[in-house]
Amino acid sequence: MIAAVRPRRSVLYMPASNPRALEKAKGLGADAFILDLEDAVAPDAKELARAQAAEAAKAGFGRREVIIRVNALSTLWGEADLAAAVAAQPDAVLIPKVSTPGELHAVEERLARLRAAPGIALWAMIETPLAILNAGAIASAGGRLSCLVMGTNDLVKEMNAQHMPDRANLWAALSLSVAAARAHGLAIVDGVFNAIQDAAGFELACAQGRAFGFDGKTLIHPTQIDPANRAFAPSEADVADARKIVAAFALPANQGKGAIALDGRMVELLHAETARRTLALADAIAVLESA
Numbered sequence: 001m002i003a004a005v006r007p008r009r010s011v012l013y014m015p016a017s018n019p020r021a022l023e024k025a026k027g028l029g030a031d032a033f034i035l036d037l038e039d040a041v042a043p044d045a046k047e048l049a050r051a052q053a054a055e056a057a058k059a060g061f062g063r064r065e066v067i068i069r070v071n072a073l074s075t076l077w078g079e080a081d082l083a084a085a086v087a088a089q090p091d092a093v094l095i096p097k098v099s100t101p102g103e104l105h106a107v108e109e110r111l112a113r114l115r116a117a118p119g120i121a122l123w124a125m126i127e128t129p130l131a132i133l134n135a136g137a138i139a140s141a142g143g144r145l146s147c148l149v150m151g152t153n154d155l156v157k158e159m160n161a162q163h164m165p166d167r168a169n170l171w172a173a174l175s176l177s178v179a180a181a182r183a184h185g186l187a188i189v190d191g192v193f194n195a196i197q198d199a200a201g202f203e204l205a206c207a208q209g210r211a212f213g214f215d216g217k218t219l220i221h222p223t224q225i226d227p228a229n230r231a232f233a234p235s236e237a238d239v240a241d242a243r244k245i246v247a248a249f250a251l252p253a254n255q256g257k258g259a260i261a262l263d264g265r266m267v268e269l270l271h272a273e274t275a276r277r278t279l280a281l282a283d284a285i286a287v288l289e290s291a
Contacts, residue, residue, distance in 0.1 A: 127151025152191030206231035
């Protein structure tokens with residue numbers, strides 16, 4: 001059985017302190033929107049941003065997924081952010097700078113006290129060295145946790161590292177995070193690409209992220225939406241090949257077989273599972289884009 005698939009090819013950060021940007025987002029084609037109360041909002045605008053994010057989440061963005069990134073519980077704003085998010089009932093609440101599973105357990109306790117709706121999921125930012133070392137433990141936290149989000153800018157800063165075009169100094173961290181997510185059945189979204197006007201560089205970053213196994217990419221500008229959607233969606237050729245594989249294994253002559261010959265290649269059951277996931281994602285994208 002293939003679990004329900006939700007496209008997360010493009011996940012756009014929106015500063016919740018900017019009402020114009022929030023309104024404009026309703027016409028954008030991102031798969032998901034993160035209404036940000038944390039890094040993108042100055043301290044003196046936190047309360048306004050909280051109110052505007054709650055209002056925007058309540059109004060909704062059609063079929064697009066809505067996530068509110070709150071400030072950490074340890075900050076002056078975290079508790080109020082979480083309460084406001086619960087009342088607004090977004091699809092998920094994104095917790096920043098998660099470094100241990102205990103931090104997620106603390107959020108779960110708050111959500112229980114607030115009687116949060118069962119449908120509100122938890123997303124966790126992976127953006128500290130300790131988070132990388134604890135990636136498996138964080139991913140195994142259970143409860144409402146459904147997605148990990150790479151915070152590569154913060155990670156580079158905390159490592160006292162430098163940004164590299166190919167992110168070679170982050171390969172280990174990216175791979176460990178993807179492995180942790182997949183080991184525990186979670187989605188995972190890649191970090192942002194900072195050079196907004198470097199279209200070619202962004203396409204390469206998306207291709208790299210897909211090769212690592214990410215479901216999509218977090219974005220900082222609307223111009224990045226269409227390239228990300230293309231990069232993390234199955235191509236027409238991918239879909240056609242997937243349909244052929246699924247149809248071949250469905251033939252009576254191939255029932256019970258672990259491997260079959262198809263178009264001059266050996267195809268195994270694992271390829272059939274991948275094909276079914278490809279088709280499920282393609283179908284989910286078609287439904288989303290028909291809205």
